[in-house]
Structures are given as structure tokens and as C-alpha cells.
């Protein structure tokens with residue numbers, strides 16, 4: 001007797017075709033099945049406005065004819081070491097549970113990867129993974145990390161000069177009032193860190209704010225803290241946050257502040273923002289789960305261990321056009337290395353490539369030279385933003401080192417002095 005007597009459903013070959021906005025109720029139905037996110041009172045209009053409808057697709061099955069899966073792509077700019085690169089941001093991926101594990105996602109991924117390559121404008125793709133075991137098989141590598149911190153109320157922070165010229169505003173989020181302020185501060189922060197992605201269209205920022213307003217569960221509505229420069233009136237940092245009141249066993253206040261998105265443009269803004277957020281009345285702690293591993297807050301804390309730091313995954317990156325992607329970024333040191341790349345989904349990436357370059361530019365061309373390193377395209381994606389090192393991947397056996405002297409210079413050249421991180425979970 002087999003351990004599991006249930007016969008797996010046979011694989012399917014869905015037809016992938018564009019999903020027009022007229023079909024948005026079918027799209028939302030799949031999304032709600034996939035993400036268990038039925039919010040009857042939630043107005044889906046802002047999220048639908050943010051979609052690029054010429055990049056929104058459905059996977060259709062027959063007998064009966066039905067929509068089994070959906071996905072969409074955003075046209076993003078991804079900050080990379082030394083610049084930025086057009087990037088296909090995969091989003092809204094969902095398959096109806098009755099049709100899962102029959103190849104619907106695989107068909108959608110093949111369609112997505114091929115259609116982005118055929119567009120010819122985005123050498124790189126990126127996504128946030130609902131579950132980390134899903135996307136490695138499609139060539140996405142874990143390229144950046146999230147730091148979770150739980151800061152006890154009143155935790156001591158180091159002083160930073162310049163805070164006296166900043167003022168804090170705390171307001172209820174109102175997209176009409178805050179969308180432009182937040183959009184421009186977010187945009188100004190983009191070059192500061194690899195892994196940042198643009199919110200290219202105004203609708204996207206509105207959708208982020210509207211979505212935050214709609215999803216509070218038993219906690220206060222979304223608030224925004226703005227750090228304003230007294231001299232120029234400009235916003236130098238902001239945080240979207242909510243408080244949840246709770247009274248502990250002894251009757252004392254034990255509330256939690258949850259920070260949903262935070263952006264700071266400089267050290268003084270960071271000091272003011274975190275000083276305020278970590279010392280709100282009736283709160284016992286401030287939780288932030290999307291900080292870069294080298295975030296300002298960790299360094300400002302006199303007792304960083306007291307904030308119980310822990311790491312999780314952030315952005316997954318996929319090189320769609322290996323030579324274009326590798327020559328679009330800059331390298332910390334001069335580099336001259338040959339890679340043999342495996343890519344079962346995009347065979348045009350397969351074979352040997354020679355990367356030469358440094359801090360001022362780079363080029364990547366086909367070569368007949370013996371490869372120094374052999375690796376899956378997934379590992380190139382992991383190393384692409386400069387956070388995960390080729391040497392760590394080699395130590396894990398994921399990069400084969402054919403010429404040992406090549407590893408350290410290549411790994412050093414790929415590294416970024418700023419840890420990559422994406423602030424927006426798109």
C-alpha cells in the first residue's frame with residue numbers, strides 16, 4: 001500500500017492570456033483563494049488602479065473552462081551597486097487551491113520569463129516570495145535580507161548632531177494629503193541602497209496607502225510620522241505605523257507599535273524618527289520587520305541585543321539577460337572573471353561569460369575561455385545586489401570554483417558597502 005493513497009492530479013497545460021480589467025472580479029477571486037484575504041469591505045479600486053493591465057495575465061484551464069491562476073508584472077527600476085536597472089517586478093501570483101501542484105505556476109513562470117526577455121527592456125526580474133521554497137527553481141536567488149527588531153519602550157539611542165533642526169508631525173494617513181509627500185521622500189531614498197525599487201506611477205503610492213488603511217485588524221488606523229526639516233520644510237523621513245493597546249496581567253500598559261514602512265534620508269532624521277517611535281505612551285515595544293541588516297536603528301541602539309534582531313528574506317532577484325544585467329551594475333574593485341552559467345528556463349543565458357570592469361563600468365561578453373566559476377543563474381541573482389557573497393555561496397557548494405585564485409577577487413568586486421534591501425513589499 002502506498003503511504004498516501006490519494007492519486008496526484010495529472011499535470012495540466014493552461015493557456016496563458018492577458019487578463020483585461022473587465023475581468024478584475026475573476027482576478028480578485030483567485031487572489032482571495034490564494035491569499036485567504038477576503039475583505040468584504042475593502043475597496044479593490046486602488047490596487048486595481050496600480051496594476052499594469054498589459055502585464056496582467058490569467059492561466060485558463062478547460063473542462064470546465066475556468067481561471068486557475070493569475071500573475072502580473074510591474075515595470076520597476078531596481079537600484080543596483082552604482083546605478084539602477086529596469087526590472088520586471090513579479091506580483092499577484094496566485095493559483096486556485098483546487099488546481100495547485102499541477103503545473104499552473106510553472107506555466108505562468110515560463111510565460112513571464114519568456115515575455116520579459118522578448119520585451120528586451122528589463123535585464124533583471126525581482127519578487128517577494130510568500131514561501132521561500134517556491135522560486136529558486138525558476139532561477140530567482142535570495143539577494144537581500146530583512147532585519148526584524150523589537151525595540152523595548154524607551155530604549156536608549158545614541159545622539160546625532162542636527163536633530164534640533166527637525167520637527168516631527170504625526171497624522172492619520174490620508175492619501176490625498178500624504179501620497180505626494182511620501183512619494184517624493186521614497187523617491188529621494190532610492191539611490192541610497194541597492195534593492196530599492198521605484199514606485200514609478202503615482203497610482204502605486206496611493207494604492208500602498210489605501211491598502212494600509214484597509215487592512216487594520218483590531219488596531220488603530222494607519223498613522224504617519226513625518227520628519228520635517230525646519231529650514232527647508234522638506235520631509236527627510238517618514239514611517240507608516242499603527243499602535244495596538246494592550247493591558248498586561250498586572251494592569252499596566254503593554255501596547256505594541258508596528259512600523260509598516262520607514263524611510264530616512266539621513267542620520268539626524270533616523271535618530272528623530274526612531275526616538276519618537278520607540279517612546280510612545282502606553283506602548284511597551286516597537287516592532288519593525290523590514291529593516292536592512294545594516295540599518296541605522298541597529299547602530300543607534302546603545303543595546304542592540306535588547307532589540308532581539310533576527311533575519312529573514314527580502315528581495316529575490318533573477319537575471320533575465322545575464323550580460324546586460326552584469327554590465328548594468330558597477331563593481332567595488334577591478335574584476336576579470338569567467339563564469340559558466342546554467343539556466344534551464346532561459347537557454348540564451350547558458351554558457352561561459354567573461355565579466356570585466358570595476359567602479360566605473362563593466363562589460364560582459366561570451367567567451368571560450370575555461371570558466372573560473374560555474375554556477376546556476378540563481379546564484380548570480382543572489383550575488384547581484386552585493387549582499388550575498390560568491391564566497392559564501394561557494395562555501396555552501398552552490399558555486400563551483402574551477403580556479404581558486406579567482407574566487408576572492410570576484411566575490412570582493414561584487415560586494416556592496418551598503419546592505420541591499422527593498423522597502424516596498426510589492
Ligand SMILES: CC(C)(COP(=O)(O)OP(=O)(O)OC[C@H]1O[C@@H](n2cnc3c(N)ncnc32)[C@H](O)[C@@H]1OP(=O)(O)O)[C@@H](O)C(=O)NCCC(=O)NCCS
Pocket residue numbers: 034035093094095096099100101102103104105106107128129130131133134137
Ligand atoms: C505557490 C503557488 C503559486 C504554486 O502554484 P502551483 O500551480 O501549485 O505550482 P506548480 O504546480 O507549478 O509547482 C511547481 C513546483 O513548485 C513546487 N511548489 C509549488 N508551491 C510550493 C510551495 N509553496 N513550497 C514548496 N514548493 C512548492 C511544486 O511542488 C512543484 O515542484 P516540482 O517542479 O519539483 O514538481 C500556489 O500554491 C499558490 O497560489 N499558493 C498561495 C499563494 C502564494 O503563495 N503565491 C505566491 C506568491 S509569491
